[in-house]
Amino acid sequence: MLIRTEIGVDAASIDSLLRRCFDDSAEAELVQQLREDGLLTLGMVATDDEGQVLGYAAFSPVTLNDEDKGWVxxxxxxxxxxxxxxxxxxxxxxxxxxxxxxxxxxxxFVLGDPMYYGRYGFAPAARHQLRCRWPGSEAAFQVYPLAELAFDGVQGQIDFSAPFNRL
Known part of the structure; x- marks a missing residue:
């Protein structure tokens, strides 16, 4: 098993993985759109010995009150x-x-199961007076700081890039 940054030839295998892992094609289409719009900050893949993608994590930019803070x-x-x-x-x-x-x-940031992501250090974003546009997502909307003072003097709504609006 090799974990590395995705490269162009991984796109079809990533698409196939996403279509197998989710109930519909929304996530596969999201990643394709992020890639096409130049909004895929980082894609990590786990591949087998033949180069087949068995795991994938996508990271894309978010803004705070329409301001880029270097967050994903x-x-x-x-x-x-x-x-x-x-x-x-x-x-x-x-x-x-x-x-x-x-x-x-x-x-x-992540919008997901608090029990799962909490194991890796993610905590509710609401603790930092940060929220997303989806009502009722307070527990699921979480954040992991990579810098000590990442949230000093900030509060407000975190906005995902436009392709997320199609979900």
């Missing part, structure tokens, strides 16, 4: 059904965190 959102995260329970999602998240930290990003 993790979405989607997908692991092939055969590989679930082996810690592959954790490895993709941590590799992504390391890469984004090296690139100077200061926070990662």
């Amino acid at each position: 959102v993790l979405a989607p995260l997908a692991v092939d059904e055969r590989m679930r329970g082996d810690g592959l999602g954790k490895k993709l998240i941590y590799e992504g965190m390391d890469a984004l930290n090296e690139f100077g990003y200061s926070a990662i």
Whole structure:
């Protein structure tokens, strides 16, 4: 198993993985649109010995009150059904965190299961007076700071890039 940054030839295998892992094609179409719009900050893949993508984590920019703060959102995260329970999602998240930290990003947001993402240090964004546009998402909207002072003096609505509006 190799975990690395995605490259162009991975696109078809990523698309196939996303279509297998989710009930509809929304996540696959989201990643394709993010890629086409130049809004895919980072894509981490886990591949087998033949180069088949078995896990994927996408990171794209978010803004705070229409201002770029060097923050990203993790979405989607997908692991092939055969590989679930082996810690592959954790490895993709941590590799992504390391890469984004090296690139100077200061926070990662996620909209997902608090029990799952809480294991990796994500905490409710509401603790920092940060919210997203989706009503009722307070518990699921979480953040992981990559920099100590990432949230000093800020509050408001986190806006995802336009392709997320189609979900």
